[in-house]
Amino acid sequence: MTVDSSHRFDELDTKEAILAAAERLFAAEGVPRASLRAITSEAGVNLAAVHYHFQSKEGLVRAVLERRWQPLSERRFELLERAERSAAGAPSAEEVVRAFVGPPLEMIQRERGGHAFARFMLGAFIDPKGEVREMLLEQLKETIDRFTDALSAALPHLPRAEIYWRFHFMVGVMAHTIALGSLVHGYSGGLCDPHDVEGVTQRMVDFVVGGFQAPSPAGAATEPGS
Amino acid sequence: MTVDSSHRFDELDTKEAILAAAERLFAAEGVPRASLRAITSEAGVNLAAVHYHFQSKEGLVRAVLERRWQPLSERRFELLERAERSAAGAPSAEEVVRAFVGPPLEMIQRERGGHAFARFMLGAFIDPKGEVREMLLEQLKETIDRFTDALSAALPHLPRAEIYWRFHFMVGVMAHTIALGSLVHGYSGGLCDPHDVEGVTQRMVDFVVGGFQAPSPAGAATEPGS
DNA sequence: CGCTGAATCAAACGTCCGTTTCAAACATAC
C-alpha cells in the first residue's frame, strides 16, 4: 500500500524471474533447446508473460544478454579509467589488457554457472543468423574504440592495423578461456586449475602482453603512410 | 567381395550429396535451423535417406564434422613432422605454432563459405549439450599431446602447466580468428583485411609466439617490479 | 527365372514449439 511502485514491483518480480530462469536454461540447454514453457515453468509465471514483457523469444534472449553485458562493459571502463588516472602518462599495455580480460573472469567466478553463461554469450556471437549479434557488436563498438586507443597509446610503435588485429587475438584468448577454460584441467591431466581465477588472469595477461609486444611483421623499416 | 561397386557408387553419391548440402546449410543457418527437409531437398534426395545413412540428425552432424576434422589434423601433423625433420634438434616455437594455426586458415581460404563452416565447428564445441563435442575432444587429444610436446621441446624453460595454458590461449586465438576474423575488417574501419590469409597467419604466429615467449609468472626468472 | 538384400520413395505419425487470443484479476484515478 505504498506509492505507485507496488505494481512495478510485481512487474519487476515477474520480469526478473523470467530473466533469471531464462539465463539459467539458455546456458544449460542452449537457446534452441530451452523452451519458453520450461523457462516460465521454472520461473513460476505464465507462459504468455514472456510475450507480454519481451515480445518474443528473441527479445528475451536479447534482454538476458544485455543485462550481463552492460555491467561488464562498465567494469572494464572503470578499470581502464582508474589505470589512466593513476598512471603518469598513458597506462601500460599490461594495465589495459588486465582491464579488458579481468572483468569477464571476475564474472564467471562470481556467478554460478558462469562458464555455461559465457558459452551462451559466445554462442550468440557465433550464431550465423543471430540478430542478437548485431546488438552485441553495436555495444562492443565503444569498448573496441576505447581499448584500441589505450593500446595504441601504450604501444605507439605499432601501426593501427596491428593494434586491431592483436586486439582481436586478445578477444579470442579471453572468449575461449571463459567459455572453454574448464577443458584445460582435463587435457592437462589435472596440471592446470581453471578455478584459480587470479592465476588464470595473470597467465592470460602475460600471454597477451607478450603477443602485443611481439615485433611488427612488416618491419619497422616501412613507415605507415597517410 | 566383388570388385564391382556400382551400387556403392550410388550410395556414396547420395551420402556425399547429403553431406555437402548439410555442411552448407549447417554453416549458413546453424544446426537447429537447418531442417532435414531443407538438407535433403537441396541434396535432391529423399528425406528418409538421412536416417538410413546416418541414423539421426546428430549422426549427420557428427559425420559432417568428422569429414573436415580428419584432413585438418593430418595436415597439422604433416607440417609438424616436416619441421621436425628439417630442423637440427627441435623445431622452434614459431614453426610449431605455424603448423598448428596454419591449416585451419588454409582450409577456410580453400573452401567456399569457410568462415561459416568454422563458426559451425566452433559452435559444436560450445554447445552445452553437444555429444559431438566429446568426439571432437577425443580426436583433439592426439593433437594436443603432439603439439604440447613439441612446444615443450622448443621452450624447455616453461613448466608443463604453462605450456598447456598457453596452448589453450593459442587455440583461442586460432578459433576466434577463423570463426569471427571477418569482423575485424568492420570494426577496424577497413584497415584490416581478413582475406589476406598469409598476412593473417603471419600476424597470428607473431602474436602467439610472443605470448609463448613471455616470462613465466611464478618461474625462477621472474621479472622485477609489479 | 526367382530370391535376396540394399537403397529409395511417398506418406504419415506424434510431438513440441512460439505465438495468439480473450477473459479474469488487479491497482489506480476519478
Next chain:
DNA sequence: GTATGTTTGAAACGGACGTTTGATTCAGCG
C-alpha cells in the same frame, strides 16, 4: 463505486520438426 489501463491466466492455434513405416525399385546371382 465506477471507469481505465496494466498485468496475469488458461487454453488453444497452426505449423514445423525428427523420425518411422511399409511399399517399391533395382542389381547381383544361383
